[in-house]
Amino acid sequence: MKYFEALGLAPSLALDPAELELRFYARSRELHPDRFVRASKEERDRALEASSTLNDAYRTLRDPVARAEYVTTSAGLDSKALPPGFLEEMFELNMELEEGGDAAPLRERLAALDVELESAGAAWDGSPDSPSLGKVREILNRRRYIENLVHEHLSD
Amino acid sequence: MSTFQIDFGEDAGPIVGIDLGTTNSLVAHLSLTGPRILGPIVPSIVAVQNGELVAGEPARAVLLADPSQAVYSAKRLMGRGAADVAEELSLFPFRLASGSEQVLRLVVGDRTLTPSEIGAQVLRALKVQAESELGRPVAQAVVTVPAYFNDAQRQATKDAGRLAGLDVLRLVNEPTAAALAYGLDKRKSGTIAVYDLGGGTFDISILKLHDGIFEVLATNGDTHLGGDDIDNLLMAIAMEDLGGEPIAAPERERLRREVIAAKEELSFVPISRIDVELGGRRYQRELTRELFEKLIAPIVERTMAPCRACLKDSGLTVEQIDEVVLVGGSTRIPLVRQAVRNLFRAEPHVELNPDEVVALGAAVQAGILAGDVQDTLLLDVTPLSLGIETMGGVVSKLIHRNSTIPASATEQFTTSVDGQRNVLIHVLQGERELVKDCRSLARFELKDLDPLPAGLARIEVKFTIDANGILNVTARDARSGRETTVEVKPSYGLTDAQVEAMILESITHAEDDFRERQVRESRVEADNILAATEKAKQSDAWFDLSEEERAAVDRAVNELLMAYHSSDHHVIQRYTAQLNEATMALAENMMNTAVQGALKGTKI
Numbered sequence: 210m211k212y213f214e215a216l217g218l219a220p221s222l223a224l225d226p227a228e229l230e231l232r233f234y235a236r237s238r239e240l241h242p243d244r245f246v247r248a249s250k251e252e253r254d255r256a257l258e259a260s261s262t263l264n265d266a267y268r269t270l271r272d273p274v275a276r277a278e279y280v281t282t283s284a285g286l287d288s289k290a291l292p293p294g295f296l297e298e299m300f301e302l303n304m305e306l307e308e309g310g311d312a313a314p315l316r317e318r319l320a321a322l323d324v325e326l327e328s329a330g331a332a333w334d335g336s337p338d339s340p341s342l343g344k345v346r347e348i349l350n351r352r353r354y355i356e357n358l359v360h361e362h363l364s365d
Numbered sequence: 366m367s368t369f370q371i372d373f374g375e376d377a378g379p380i381v382g383i384d385l386g387t388t389n390s391l392v393a394h395l396s397l398t399g400p401r402i403l404g405p406i407v408p409s410i411v412a413v414q415n416g417e418l419v420a421g422e423p424a425r426a427v428l429l430a431d432p433s434q435a436v437y438s439a440k441r442l443m444g445r446g447a448a449d450v451a452e453e454l455s456l457f458p459f460r461l462a463s464g465s466e467q468v469l470r471l472v473v474g475d476r477t478l479t480p481s482e483i484g485a486q487v488l489r490a491l492k493v494q495a496e497s498e499l500g501r502p503v504a505q506a507v508v509t510v511p512a513y514f515n516d517a518q519r520q521a522t523k524d525a526g527r528l529a530g531l532d533v534l535r536l537v538n539e540p541t542a543a544a545l546a547y548g549l550d551k552r553k554s555g556t557i558a559v560y561d562l563g564g565g566t567f568d569i570s571i572l573k574l575h576d577g578i579f580e581v582l583a584t585n586g587d588t589h590l591g592g593d594d595i596d597n598l599l600m601a602i603a604m605e606d607l608g609g610e611p612i613a614a615p616e617r618e619r620l621r622r623e624v625i626a627a628k629e630e631l632s633f634v635p636i637s638r639i640d641v642e643l644g645g646r647r648y649q650r651e652l653t654r655e656l657f658e659k660l661i662a663p664i665v666e667r668t669m670a671p672c673r674a675c676l677k678d679s680g681l682t683v684e685q686i687d688e689v690v691l692v693g694g695s696t697r698i699p700l701v702r703q704a705v706r707n708l709f710r711a712e713p714h715v716e717l718n719p720d721e722v723v724a725l726g727a728a729v730q731a732g733i734l735a736g737d738v739q740d741t742l743l744l745d746v747t748p749l750s751l752g753i754e755t756m757g758g759v760v761s762k763l764i765h766r767n768s769t770i771p772a773s774a775t776e777q778f779t780t781s782v783d784g785q786r787n788v789l790i791h792v793l794q795g796e797r798e799l800v801k802d803c804r805s806l807a808r809f810e811l812k813d814l815d816p817l818p819a820g821l822a823r824i825e826v827k828f829t830i831d832a833n834g835i836l837n838v839t840a841r842d843a844r845s846g847r848e849t850t851v852e853v854k855p856s857y858g859l860t861d862a863q864v865e866a867m868i869l870e871s872i873t874h875a876e877d878d879f880r881e882r883q884v885r886e887s888r889v890e891a892d893n894i895l896a897a898t899e900k901a902k903q904s905d906a907w908f909d910l911s912e913e914e915r916a917a918v919d920r921a922v923n924e925l926l927m928a929y930h931s932s933d934h935h936v937i938q939r940y941t942a943q944l945n946e947a948t949m950a951l952a953e954n955m956m957n958t959a960v961q962g963a964l965k966g967t968k969i
Contacts, residue, residue, distance in 0.1 A: 234578050238742055242771065242832040246534045246734045247377055257837075261771035261829055264744075268768060 210283050212266035215259075222277060222330030222345065224270060233267040274352065277326060277345050284337035286346045295351060299358065306362050315359050322352045380505045380534060380735050381495045382542075382727025385409070385484060385522065387440040387565030387591060388694070391724035392491040392506075394499060395732035400546065400725040403498040410437040411486040413474030420490040429622070432458060432614040434474040438593055439483040441565050442469055443525075444517035446857040453589075456597050458614065468863065484525030492531060505532045507731040509723050510834075511566040512538035513586030513748045515794050516806050517857040519835050534734050536833040539563070540570035541581055541745055542726030543692040546717060555687035556582075558676075560705050560713070561723075562668060563693035565591040569672045571679040571686070577740040583678035583767045584748050585671035592628075592695040595661050599624045599652075602660075603639070606650060616643045631657050632697045658700045665704050672708055678767050689713040692722050744769050747830050751806075754791035758800040763828055766796065773829040777843065784816040790826065792836065805856035809838050812850040824849055880934070887937040891925055894944055898922060898951075906954035914950055921947035 213220045216232050238244075240263055245256040269275045281287075302314060326348045332341045381403070382393045390407045393400050411420045412427035412435035419427070428435035441453050447465045454461065462470035462477035470477040488508075495503045508531075510522050519536055526533035540559035547557075554575045561568040568586035572579050603620055604612075612620070623641040630637035631654050639650045676683065691713045695701060705713050717725065732738040746767045752760040753776065763774035778788050788811040795803030811824055823843035830836055840849040898918065901907060907915070921944040928940040 230575075234575060234580075237578065237744060241742055241744070243535070243730075243733055243742060244736075257771050257829065257831055260832075261773040264769040264772050265774075268772075 212269055212279060215263045215266040220335045222280060222333045226271060229271055236263050273326060277330060277349055281342055281346045281349065284342055286342055288346055289350055290347060291350055292347060299354065303358060312359050312362050315355055318355055322348055378502060378504055379499055380507060380731035381503050382724055382731045383491055383506050383508045384724035384727055385487060385508055387438050387563060387593065389720065390487050390491055391721060392495045393724040393728035395728045395737060400728035402721055402724060404494040407487060407490050409440065409487050410435055411473065411483045413476055418486050420486040429618055430615065432618045436471055436473045436483055438565060439480045442480040444521035444857055445469060481521045481524040482528055484522065485528035488525055488529035488531055492529060505534050507535045507537055507727045507734065508533050509539045509542050509727050510536050511586060511588055512540050512568040512570050512584040513588050515749055515804055516836050519833060535730060537727055537730045538745055539723045540568045540692060541743055542730060543690055543722045544572050544579055545729040546722045546726035547690055547714060556681060556685055557688045557690060558686045558709055559690045559692060561692035562695040562701060563591050565593045567591060567668050569675045571675055571681060578742050578744060580744045581746045583675045584746055585675035587671060590667055594664055595628060596621065596625055598660050599628060607648060612643060627652050632699060661700060665701055669708060683710055686711065691715050692719050694720050746770060747772060747834055749794045750796055751828060751830065752793050754793060754800050760793050760798060760800055760803050764830060770830050770834055771832055773827060775825055775827045778824045778826055779820050780822045781819055783819050786814050786816060787812045788824065806836065807856055808854045810852040811840050812852060883934040884932055887934040888929060891929055891937055891941045894941055895925065898948055901951050901955055904955060906951060906958050909954045910951060917947045918951060
């Protein structure tokens with residue numbers, strides 16, 4: 210997985226933010242285009258490519274949700290499946306919202322999903338075929354569904 | 366001028382740091398003792414004087430004498446289209462040339478200039494100043510831009526550099542440069558907010574510092590908010606005082622200068638006075654700080670929303686900001702300082718001259734690029750989200766604002782019609798959802814695609830925002846891996862070809878200018894010899910010549926007079942030399958007469 214390579218890390222869903230930052234800074238010192246302004250066109254192009262990949266990698270991996278999306282997509286998991294009973298639950302919540310309730314219950318569920326995502330992610334061993342990734346994908350699907358609800362509710 | 370050269374090893378020439386400001390510009394260089402400003406401040410004014418373009422102080426003199434021959438605050442028009450400068454035109458004495466619907470051009474005297482060409486004149490003046498201070502040629506520079514400048518505005522600034530014969534190695538955001546200048550990296554880690562209110566633009570940036578790394582977390586601003594707006598408010602009052610009658614342009618500029626002086630004074634005294642002669646009328650007015658603050662309160666308030674948005678985007682609270690830095694001349698205003706103090710609940714840094722701090726920081730960045738500064742690195746962000754137009758006039762965001770640059774995004778495109786050979790991609794910048802609310806950057810055309818049934822083509826387009834905050838687009842056919850031709854049609858500003866043409870034109874102009882000067886110089890020479898001959902013909906020495914010699918001189922004089930108006934200096938020079946030859950004997954005679962006269966002790 211390109212983003213982990215860019216930061217010199219083995220694929221993992223449980224990353225220490227402080228360590229990630231230090232690695233990002235160290236790599237930036239080596240790769241940033243500032244270091245190559247007087248180099249050849251090829252070297253400058255390479256620096257631009259390498260540092261933009263590094264920045265994209267850091268931006269993605271430091272956010273647990275974006276990181277999980279990246280890992281599952283890279284592993285070829287594109288299922289949009291939701292667990293049984295989830296939609297019924299959401300319909301009820303949505304009804305409450307439309308009757309003038311606030312989005313607080315949705316936000317609580319998002320927070321709970323973040324905790325769930327963290328523990329499911331910690332269980333991943335780095336292999337693209339690991340069944341724990343399927344669990345991560347399913348959590349992300351629920352999360353996305355609720356986020357859309359919040360978004361719709363706010364834009365009403 | 367001789368200067369002491371410091372050997373940094375391989376000498377690729379100095380890289381200078383330039384603050385190309387709305388009102389004033391400066392150039393600085395990093396030496397072993399730290400960054401220093403080279404030469405005096407250069408007003409960002411360009412004028413036509415005796416048929417030539419001048420910038421800086423000479424241009425200011427022209428502006429006050431005959432405003433139609435000068436232009437200032439042109440940075441406000443950088444990278445903009447005719448449609449979005451209507452407001453500027455009502456507030457500033459910009460005169461748009463016809464044909465500005467395509468590329469914006471201003472009328473300055475008998476010239477029409479793009480904002481980039483105007484910027485180039487100021488850059489050229491700074492280049493010359495830096496060369497004379499450093500005692501060696503300067504070909505490379507770091508140039509600062511407002512952090513909130515969009516792609517077109519950045520590109521226009523880079524074009525200005527090219528037109529001035531400067532290789533702009535990096536565009537640096539002004540607030541970030543200021544943070545570098547403060548050398549706050551001496552503090553190992555912390556967070557800094559930079560509040561930059563200049564002549565024409567406002568920026569707020571929040572940075573995180575870690576072991577020499579300056580990481581910009583978020584930036585926000587308004588590229589049309591600054592001291593200029595305050596000046597316009599005061600001008601409006603003065604015009605009202607004067608009964609709303611229109612006044613002549615030179616007087617208007619004099620009034621503006623007085624109003625600005627009064628404004629600046631108010632930062633230090635509670636009452637200032639405007640007292641100016643305007644074409645026989647005398648305008649006097651007292652301005653209290655109280656009234657002034659009431660007037661500018663809305664302007665100061667307009668800077669607060671971007672500050673709050675920036676804080677939010679940075680993910681920090683006010684309490685987490687360790688240092689606040691003030692940049693830009695307008696931050697001398699006590700009310701501005703008070704507003705910043707209130708918002709960030711901290712005493713802002715004002716140790717460095719707010720007019721110089723950006724140029725000094727640009728010099729530090731130049732030092733980083735030259736490899737003279739090893740441990741410092743700037744990680745800046747893109748101020749605006751980048752997206753492409755999708756179905757229904759909706760913008761699909763590819764790179765979000767406040768992403769660390771360089772940043773990239775890859776998107777797959779396909780065809781919608783059988784055998785389609787090209788695809789048009791409309792790229793926009795802005796935070797809104799709809800195309801009509803975002804700023805069009807350019808249309809990229811993917812050309813010469815293999816004709817395939819609809820939907821089968823797979824073209825991978827890579828959007829990269831480089832370290833200057835400027836977009837690059839490359840495309841390849843995902844099936845063949847072949848690079849796809851991308852043609853760029855910028856929505857505003859100049860195409861590469863137009864910039865090249867301008868550079869060529871300026872070179873041709875330079876040649877014209879050079880040839881013109883040679884012609885003039887040879888005419889001066891001809892004038893001298895003609896005058897000397899005329900004078901000699903009055904002396905005794907003339908009559909000592911033979912008749913043939915006198916006839917030869919007369920003929921040579923006539924021939925030179927005929928050649929005199931030639932536009933080829935060689936011709937003038939040839940007949941000048943001929944007259945010189947013909948008057949040889951005459952000169953000798955005069956010499957002898959003079960010597961004899963001197964021997965006799967008599968005057969001739």
